[in-house]
Amino acid sequence: MRPKPPPGTILGRLDDLPDPGARASAWEGRAVVLIRRGETVTAFINLCPHAGLPLCLPDGRGLLHKGETLVCPVHGASFDAASGECTGGPAAGDRLTAIPVEIVGAEVRAL
Numbered sequence: 001m002r003p004k005p006p007p008g009t010i011l012g013r014l015d016d017l018p019d020p021g022a023r024a025s026a027w028e029g030r031a032v033v034l035i036r037r038g039e040t041v042t043a044f045i046n047l048c049p050h051a052g053l054p055l056c057l058p059d060g061r062g063l064l065h066k067g068e069t070l071v072c073p074v075h076g077a078s079f080d081a082a083s084g085e086c087t088g089g090p091a092a093g094d095r096l097t098a099i100p101v102e103i104v105g106a107e108v109r110a111l
């Protein structure tokens with residue numbers, strides 16, 4: 001289990017995130033994946049509950065399908081971008097670990 005970022009940790013900047021899109025945060029070696037949809041950002045620990053592998057590609061990109069579903073690049077489990085609930089694939093019945101965040105100016109910070 002990876003640690004959660006302490007409150008106030010800057011996880012990224014809005015203008016560094018694709019919209020819509022997903023990208024690993026630089027914090028703690030890409031330990032968090034950020035998902036942007038307009039002015040809304042959700043964040044999750046960057047580990048798939050299926051096999052405990054990263055949800056992002058080696059270059060940090062996340063696969064966001066139709067702006068709504070984060071797809072694990074390893075075996076294809078899909079997760080709701082808002083709740084982290086698994087919506088299909090081998091992690092059925094599981095969910096991602098959410099990180100509450102706020103947007104302060106252009107920064108995405110952990111709560």
Ligand code: FES
Nearest residue numbers: 048050072075077
């Ligand atoms: S590690 Fe993500 S679906 Fe298997």
